[in-house]
Amino acid sequence: ESWVNQEKINQLLLDNSIQKEKEKLKIANETKNLLVTGLVILIGVVLLLYRLYTQNLKGKNKIHKQNTTITKQYKKLEELYQYKLILLSEVHHRIKNNLQLVISLVTLQKAKLTNAFTEGTFDMLINRINSISLIHEQLYNQQEFDIVYVHQYLNNLLTNFRALNEDGNHHIVYQAKNIQLNLETITPLGLIWSELISNSLKFNPDIENLTISIELTKKTDHYVMHYCDSGRGYPNNQFEASKKGMGYTIIYSLVRQLVAKTRTYNSSGAHFKMTFKEKTISPL
Numbered sequence: 001e002s003w004v005n006q007e008k009i010n011q012l013l014l015d016n017s018i019q020k021e022k023e024k025l026k027i028a029n030e031t032k033n034l035l036v037t038g039l040v041i042l043i044g045v046v047l048l049l050y051r052l053y054t055q056n057l058k059g060k061n062k063i064h065k066q067n068t069t070i071t072k073q074y075k076k077l078e079e080l081y082q083y084k085l086i087l088l089s090e091v092h093h094r095i096k097n098n099l100q101l102v103i104s105l106v107t108l109q110k111a112k113l114t115n116a117f118t119e120g121t122f123d124m125l126i127n128r129i130n131s132i133s134l135i136h137e138q139l140y141n142q143q144e145f146d147i148v149y150v151h152q153y154l155n156n157l158l159t160n161f162r163a164l165n166e167d168g169n170h171h172i173v174y175q176a177k178n179i180q181l182n183l184e185t186i187t188p189l190g191l192i193w194s195e196l197i198s199n200s201l202k203f204n205p206d207i208e209n210l211t212i213s214i215e216l217t218k219k220t221d222h223y224v225m226h227y228c229d230s231g232r233g234y235p236n237n238q239f240e241a242s243k244k245g246m247g248y249t250i251i252y253s254l255v256r257q258l259v260a261k262t263r264t265y266n267s268s269g270a271h272f273k274m275t276f277k278e279k280t281i282s283p284l
Contacts, residue, residue: 092140099133123164124198124247130160131194135186148186150176150216157190161197169208170201176216179223184279188254189225195247196227196272204231225274233266 103126110122134156138148154174161172181189197212204210211230216223255262260276 170210
């Protein structure tokens, strides 16, 4: 009986050992399967990362090539733009020089005159040409070809009038700060100022301390120009009374060019008010 029990015990121990080995084998197989699955997943992730890396590398190379091409194109455009600026600057410089040559020729011709009225006519012609010449000179000097700083232009224009009328007993004041206008607008406006100043000096030669005032203000969508002098005013209280004169013809031709509205009246001198909008420049 003791021998039988020992045999049963040995059998149980053997069965227990076999069961443990089976469980170990099962755990080992499960671990193996997990490792294989993990390895497959890891290989998949590595392959995916490699593919993303190669795609990213290709994308970077493509972007680099595009950036290189864009940089080259931009450089060419910048060079072309600078070249055109130089050409445009030279155009304004030559126009200014040609107009100054015309002024010199007119001045030489004027020197041969003995008639005071004819000399005055030549002075007005010189002022008209000079008002255009100053625009091109300013554009050339400032190297900006799409705008004219009005305050600076007025200063140059009035300096010219003072030089031509050194013996004149008059004073000119102006106000147009922080206003810029394009070439298509400032050209007729400058000619209008030139005509108005010439008229004030022409028709008020005997007025002591003649004061001329020019004011340009910007409103929401338009500009208002107010010109006045302290002279005797318009004949019969109407600027239109001089409509047969060249000055009137020039002024209102330029007013129509600006599509402007005007009002003239006398009040301790002649007043000329004009409302206008900046002219639109064609993109071409």
